[in-house]
Amino acid sequence: MIFNGIKRQLRSVIQWNNPHPEALLEQWTDNGDEIKNASKLIVGPGQGCIFVYEGKVKAVIQEPCLVELNTANIPFWTTIKKFMQFFVSEHKVAIYFFRKTKILDQKWGTTSPIKYEDPKYHFPVGLKAYGNFSYRILDAEDFFNNIVGNHNNFYINEFREIMAARIMHPLADYLAESRFSYADIDANREEIAHGMHIKLSTAFQKLGFEITDFRIEGTDFDEDTQTRIKRIADLTAETHAAQIAGIDYTQLQQLEAMRDAARNESGAAGLGMAMGAGLGFGQSMAQTAIPVQTSQPQGNSEAVQKLAQLKQMHDSGLITEQEYADKRKEILDRF
Template sequence: MGLFNLFRGQFIDVIEYPNENPAVLVHRFERFNNEIKYGAKLIVRPGQAAVFVNEGKIADKFGPGTYTLETKNLPILTTLLSLPYNFNSPFKAEVYFIRTTEQLDRKWGTATPVMMRDADFGIVRLRARGNYAYKVSLRDELLTRFVGAQADFTGDAIEGQMKTKVVSACSDALGELKIPALDLAANYTEIGDRVRANLEPDFAALGFELLSFTVESISLPDEVNQAMDKRSSLGALGGVMDQYTRMQAADAMRAAADNPGGAGNMTGMFVGANLGGAINASVQPPQQAPQAVPPPLPAAPAYFAAINGASTGPYTQEQLKAAVLAGQVKADTLVWAQGMSGWQAAGTVPALAPVFAAMPPPLP
């Protein structure tokens, strides 16, 4: 009885892989030196595929289900082994169980920045990350190129090479699409579709099927982000800055008129006017210089005024006229400019006298 069990134990009558490890993509059935019994049961569970290999040559393949191993179910293996029809002798062959379920949420990212030429910012360095999903195809490339005689083949053994191809395909897609850096966030779907199209042949050559590819984020360098923030700020202020500076200048002049006789108020009015002009000039778009440049205009005289016993200025002629109209400078206020022999009353200066002549006399 013991001798009968010894011979019986050499023949395998059930082939299955019940304890499937999620990390294992390909598992070789532990046959050792035992032979597979003719008429044995092959059990392939959902999410699995079974492949028979004889002396390195891939033979018959089976999807999920339960099979009785006979010559009609093993046509290729029968030909390779030259087994007669309705044979009853056992046979030897390697059996591999392949995990065909989807491998979801596989992370990818650029270990080093990807260089891209941008029309607005020149050469920029991008970092990108996302995820992808794949599964093992029933083509022969995986078994012949990578598995070989290994008992178990895991996803970690191949995903490093996958991620390298992902980064390369992402760089190619960004170069082909030529999307400006300012518009990258609005085109993640288009970028992902292009990368997937570039990657599918590479994955197929490895024996895998790429199911999905997603771009989660593309980050720009800090200096580019700062430039984008400044540009958006100027764009938001450009429409209202001119009105704002005009209002500030008008408020300064009104405050000076309400407090006559103060040198500080007069100076504040002039500073407000100058500040408004400077800010207006800063927000105006740069203009090209004309082809023919006229000679410079003669310099306007700079006036100094004696207010409250102190010399203030310099002020332009237009600023003094505005001060006269505001009541800050009177006809007897002493003024001086380059070329004058000394201080003299503002009403006697030829350039300012017409302003006083046009003013009405004081009320009785």
């Protein structure tokens, strides 16, 4: 015990040697009395120092320096020395060193899908995203008061957890405000990242941090959203095909329904449906002037083709309404 007390008395320099590679902040010692006999304080490059007296931040050193404690005019230093006893002090002092350099390329990712309504298709979207960010301690006193609290040390992985917890709400808000449809997300990653950078900077500045960079590296959608997206893609492709064929989407759906019915050969009912559907299919295609390959008998096929040609001639103004009606009746009577 005596040897330990003498050893503390002989300590002459306070400095942050060999900091943990993941440390944002570390307490210099768990025995504040020891600083009473130190003669020098060394703050190295990329470091800062916080003096805490009776649980309150009293001074912050932001720049590299070497301070002679016996003569230095550091706020509250005279008060500390006055209260210090030989081995024990009822007025505890704590010294914390913190990292001032930027913490680069930290990974982030949404812990669950971010929900918002697609502004174009009006269905719920579940978006997952990931990327990286960089930051640094901007205001050591705010950082100590708002984050560190009663902890002796604070590490990079702890800040990463705070980031993950606080990123969900701003990202959901930004997506709702920016009104990007699901199809626009990837094309606007940089714009979204820039908007998120602004939102996060405002929020984390209150905690004593500066977000120096924020990037979105990739996005994905949950299973429900992917199912909806696939359905929209199928409908879009079908509508486009219908436009090329010269019919609207409703007509296309009707033709597909008749085609499916025609394929149903289960029993007499299915056969009757197939016959009716086949006839309707031919008539519909004739009215829209689309050449169709069917399995009808040769005479029926020729009749359908003639009706289609007749309709084209009428639509082109090559024959009159009466001529079209007479000829159409003649072909149908033969059919």
